[in-house]
Amino acid sequence: MTAAMLELDNIRAGYNDAIAVENISLTVGQSEVVCLLGANGAGKTTTMRVVTGLIPLLGGTIRYNGEDISQMPPHERVTAGICLSPEGRQVFPDLTVMENLSLGSFNRRARRNRAQTLDQVLTLFPKLAERSGQAAGLMSGGEQQMLAIGRALMGQPKLLALDEPSLGLSPKMVSTVFESIQTIARSGITILLVEQNTRAALSIAQRGYVLSAGRVVHEGTAADLAQSEMVQKAFVGAAFTKQSVRKSRRERRLAESNPGGAGA
Amino acid sequence: MASLIFQIVVDSLLLGGVYTLMAVGLSLAFGVTRIINFAHGDIVMYGAYAAFFAFVSLNIDPLLSLLFVAILGAIGGYLLFKLTLDRILDAPGINQVLLTFGLGLVLQNVAVILWTGDERSTTPSYAFDSWFLSDDIVVAKGRLIAFGLAVAFVVLLLAWLRWSELGRATRAVSQNRAAASLMGINVRAMYALSFGLSSSFGTATGAIMSFLLPITPFMGFPILVKAFAIIILGGLDSIVGTVIGAFLLATAETTIAYVVPQGIGWAEGVAFFLLVIVLIVRPTGILGTVGRDA
Amino acid sequence: MIAVRGWIIILGSLVVALVAPHFLPPGFSDWLTRLSTLILVAASWNMMANAGLISLGHSGFWGLGAYSAALLANAFHIPFWLSIVPAMLLGAFFGACLAYITGRLRGLFFAIATLATSEALRVVALMVPKLTGGAEGVFVFDQIRPDRITMTSFSLCLAVATVATSYFLSRSRYQYALRAMRDSESAVQMLGVNPARFRIGVTALSGAIASCAGVITAWFTGYIDPGSAFDLKITISAQIAPLFGGLYTVTGPVVGSIAILALSELTRLYFNYSGGVGLLVYGCILVFGVLMMPSGLVGLWKRRRKPVVTDAAVPARAK
Numbered sequence: 001m002t003a004a005m006l007e008l009d010n011i012r013a014g015y016n017d018a019i020a021v022e023n024i025s026l027t028v029g030q031s032e033v034v035c036l037l038g039a040n041g042a043g044k045t046t047t048m049r050v051v052t053g054l055i056p057l058l059g060g061t062i063r064y065n066g067e068d069i070s071q072m073p074p075h076e077r078v079t080a081g082i083c084l085s086p087e088g089r090q091v092f093p094d095l096t097v098m099e100n101l102s103l104g105s106f107n108r109r110a111r112r113n114r115a116q117t118l119d120q121v122l123t124l125f126p127k128l129a130e131r132s133g134q135a136a137g138l139m140s141g142g143e144q145q146m147l148a149i150g151r152a153l154m155g156q157p158k159l160l161a162l163d164e165p166s167l168g169l170s171p172k173m174v175s176t177v178f179e180s181i182q183t184i185a186r187s188g189i190t191i192l193l194v195e196q197n198t199r200a201a202l203s204i205a206q207r208g209y210v211l212s213a214g215r216v217v218h219e220g221t222a223a224d225l226a227q228s229e230m231v232q233k234a235f236v237g238a239a240f241t242k243q244s245v246r247k248s249r250r251e252r253r254l255a256e257s258n259p260g261g262a263g264a
Numbered sequence: 265m266a267s268l269i270f271q272i273v274v275d276s277l278l279l280g281g282v283y284t285l286m287a288v289g290l291s292l293a294f295g296v297t298r299i300i301n302f303a304h305g306d307i308v309m310y311g312a313y314a315a316f317f318a319f320v321s322l323n324i325d326p327l328l329s330l331l332f333v334a335i336l337g338a339i340g341g342y343l344l345f346k347l348t349l350d351r352i353l354d355a356p357g358i359n360q361v362l363l364t365f366g367l368g369l370v371l372q373n374v375a376v377i378l379w380t381g382d383e384r385s386t387t388p389s390y391a392f393d394s395w396f397l398s399d400d401i402v403v404a405k406g407r408l409i410a411f412g413l414a415v416a417f418v419v420l421l422l423a424w425l426r427w428s429e430l431g432r433a434t435r436a437v438s439q440n441r442a443a444a445s446l447m448g449i450n451v452r453a454m455y456a457l458s459f460g461l462s463s464s465f466g467t468a469t470g471a472i473m474s475f476l477l478p479i480t481p482f483m484g485f486p487i488l489v490k491a492f493a494i495i496i497l498g499g500l501d502s503i504v505g506t507v508i509g510a511f512l513l514a515t516a517e518t519t520i521a522y523v524v525p526q527g528i529g530w531a532e533g534v535a536f537f538l539l540v541i542v543l544i545v546r547p548t549g550i551l552g553t554v555g556r557d558a
Numbered sequence: 559m560i561a562v563r564g565w566i567i568i569l570g571s572l573v574v575a576l577v578a579p580h581f582l583p584p585g586f587s588d589w590l591t592r593l594s595t596l597i598l599v600a601a602s603w604n605m606m607a608n609a610g611l612i613s614l615g616h617s618g619f620w621g622l623g624a625y626s627a628a629l630l631a632n633a634f635h636i637p638f639w640l641s642i643v644p645a646m647l648l649g650a651f652f653g654a655c656l657a658y659i660t661g662r663l664r665g666l667f668f669a670i671a672t673l674a675t676s677e678a679l680r681v682v683a684l685m686v687p688k689l690t691g692g693a694e695g696v697f698v699f700d701q702i703r704p705d706r707i708t709m710t711s712f713s714l715c716l717a718v719a720t721v722a723t724s725y726f727l728s729r730s731r732y733q734y735a736l737r738a739m740r741d742s743e744s745a746v747q748m749l750g751v752n753p754a755r756f757r758i759g760v761t762a763l764s765g766a767i768a769s770c771a772g773v774i775t776a777w778f779t780g781y782i783d784p785g786s787a788f789d790l791k792i793t794i795s796a797q798i799a800p801l802f803g804g805l806y807t808v809t810g811p812v813v814g815s816i817a818i819l820a821l822s823e824l825t826r827l828y829f830n831y832s833g834g835v836g837l838l839v840y841g842c843i844l845v846f847g848v849l850m851m852p853s854g855l856v857g858l859w860k861r862r863r864k865p866v867v868t869d870a871a872v873p874a875r876a877k
């Protein structure tokens with residue numbers, strides 16, 4: 001394993017009075033692709049929120065390139081190179097696709113090379129170029145997902161965090177998106193990936209962690225995890241049989257809990 | 265009859281411009297922070313006093329002092345936010361209502377103590393000029409100037425929101441603050457900025473009103489309520505909605521003032537009645553996206 | 559057991575309210591009358607705040623009470639204690655209507671709606687002089703005005719009754735529903751309470767009590783006009799007293815009323831009542847109260863007696 005880029009040490013976090021994740025320790029090495037697996041409600045999204053600073057850390061430390069960023073506000077983490085494509089996409093619905101992308105490179109570091117990054121992102125997702133003048137809220141779910149990833153890329157991440165990038169996509173789109181992620185990974189960007197689609201995730205990740213009820217219950221190389229009895233049973237099986245049903249239900253839940261994406 | 269209608273149209277149009285300017289700051293700050301600033305009317309009042317004193321002691325025309333007044337307003341609003349609201353952003357909404365309400369009281373009564381309740385006004389020559397479009401249709405020059413300035417300011421604001429880096433960030437924050445912070449936007453700083461900008465619009469409105477209305481420490485409250493009516497009509501966080509709301513209120517007031525017996529008195533109440541009716545009939549306003557659960 | 563103690567305190571206060579005014583100097587007696595009216599509006603405002611309803615329109619209830627009492631008394635020569643009945647009914651009715659028509663509005667929007675309604679009432683009072691005397695106001699017939707001692711006793715009794723009402727409300731099963739409504743109405747539904755009916759009930763009760771304060775003032779001063787009866791200052795003091803004393807508590811509005819009335823006397827002594835100082839003080843109380851002691855004087859007192867462990871506040875939303 002190369003030098004650790006991101007290091008979570010015994011972190012704890014939650015919402016109001018409920019603790020959602022506890023004792024989570026994990027590392028992500030430079031230029032590595034690491035995936036977080038786990039059932040619904042396991043705490044994957046919560047972990048991503050803590051890493052990006054959207055919710056406060058209640059215990060433990062987060063180190064990024066050796067520096068303690070536990071108390072750093074989210075916008076500074078973005079400037080430092082941690083960019084998230086959040087669960088449920090969270091695009092700015094009334095802004096155009098191009099405005100969404102430009103906002104992705106709001107941070108000082110990325111703003112300098114905006115035009116160049118934009119070219120790269122539009123090459124990766126040509127669909128976004130076609131729709132550049134359209135309001136983001138009027139795009140299809142899959143297109144919005146591409147926009148969310150593209151927007152995160154516009155921030156010129158050193159560590160790209162992707163929370164369920166395949167959520168709500170057709171199988172064809174899923175493979176497109178995973179190809180794109182692989183392309184991104186090859187360009188040297190470190191990736192922390194949360195996925196329900198275990199098989200696809202393990203096919204591009206080098207290592208993975210399995211979360212259950214807010215704790216890490218299993219970790220290992222992608223090959224190990226793919227073989228692991230437990231992971232097979234717990235997720236892969238379920239993913240094959242119930243995937244489509246669960247997805248649509250989750251989609252609906254997300255839409256209800258976050259109408260128009262407004263108001264956090 | 266025809267000329268009465270025409271006069272109503274002209275007056276509504278001119279009044280609507282100032283009303284837009286008066287409400288647009290409130291709407292901007294609300295869009296970004298989801299906090300209604302109950303002290304907005306008093307900020308307008310301070311703008312009017314600033315222009316007044318510039319006029320009487322330094323002999324500066326309100327149209328000239330306007331810029332400085334706006335800049336002072338921006339600084340004042342920014343500081344006010346940093347010193348007070350910034351500390352209770354995570355508190356329940358009731359605290360924010362009470363706080364800005366209290367700030368308004370403080371601002372108003374400091375003015376009462378400093379300058380008493382006497383009515384004042386700036387008296388540049390154009391304040392008394394008017395043109396006759398025909399025998400019985402009058403255009404007051406002061407109002408026309410105010411209208412022009414209001415249009416210019418609102419267009420500038422819209423352009424800033426549309427094309428500038430920070431304007432875009434402002435719109436992003438008002439749509440989804442969590443996502444905005446994921447863009448590297450310092451959301452709290454944007455709050456303070458929007459408050460500063462909002463106050464600067466407030467004081468600029470005051471400077472313009474200094475030659476239209478009598479200046480007293482109590483002028484803030486009716487302004488506040490009218491601004492409420494306007495932005496609620498327009499849907500709170502939509503600038504275009506605010507413009508529409510402003511012209512609706514202006515038209516309603518002007519029409520009633522001309523048509524109803526004793527209309528001037530009733531016109532002062534139009535904003536209240538409109539507010540109540542809109543809140544009941546269409547709580548999301550004309551162009552609003554905001555659910556009324558704030 | 560505690561309920562018994564509550565009853566004893568209430569009965570004791572009533573006796574004091576009936577007896578004490580006979581032995582007090584007139585100035586102090588008047589002060590108590592004004593204190594009672596303040597307690598009435600403050601406690602009634604606090605009842606609504608308890609349910610998460612911020613009213614910026616309590617002056618509307620006050621004005622309704624004052625006008626209905628004065629006009630009815632003048633028209634039918636009803637005695638002052640009877641005039642309170644139609645006034646309370648009107649206040650309750652108006653409160654119920656307000657809660658009903660603002661049914662979907664929450665927090666901020668409810669507050670603005672109440673502010674607008676009370677101001678609309680003021681405009682009506684001003685613009686319908688045939689009924690209300692317009693800007694010139696109304697004088698209450700002097701012959702039927704009660705004497706000072708009766709006035710003070712009567713107002714004190716009303717204040718005691720109001721505090722008793724909020725005390726029993728706070729001990730009833732509704733308290734949970736009220737508190738839950740402050741957080742979210744959907745949670746209330748799960749408690750098996752119909753939030754819409756509840757809102758109407760609380761607002762009607764609050765309106766009835768606040769209009770009593772208007773009635774007292776009308777009889778006490780013998781004269782009302784739209785500016786004084788629908789004065790925004792009434793609303794302001796209605797919210798400052800509970801905030802200063804302690805929001806959501808029974809004693810808060812009482813402690814707060816006494817404190818701010820004493821404070822305003824003091825400032826009047828010191829500053830010769832130059833306009834604005836009193837309200838400036840109120841404004842400062844609001845600002846510093848919200849910023850520094852959100853649980854009020856009562857909260858400070860409680861904290862002094864038993865240290866409260868402040869839970870580490872976790873902001874639910876991202877900063």
Ligand SMILES: Nc1ncnc2c1ncn2[C@@H]1O[C@H](COP(=O)(O)OP(=O)(O)OP(=O)(O)O)[C@@H](O)[C@H]1O
Pocket residue numbers: 015018020038039040041042043044045046047087
């Ligand atoms: N905004 C929130 N407020 C309160 N509780 C929350 C919130 N978001 C998540 N939780 C709770 O935290 C726990 C972990 O949720 P989290 O979203 O991290 O799960 P997840 O692993 O991402 O699940 P999924 O696969 O469904 O996305 C759950 O019990 C959930 O109920």
Ligand SMILES: [Mg+2]
Pocket residue numbers: 044045046087
């Ligand atoms: Mg998740």
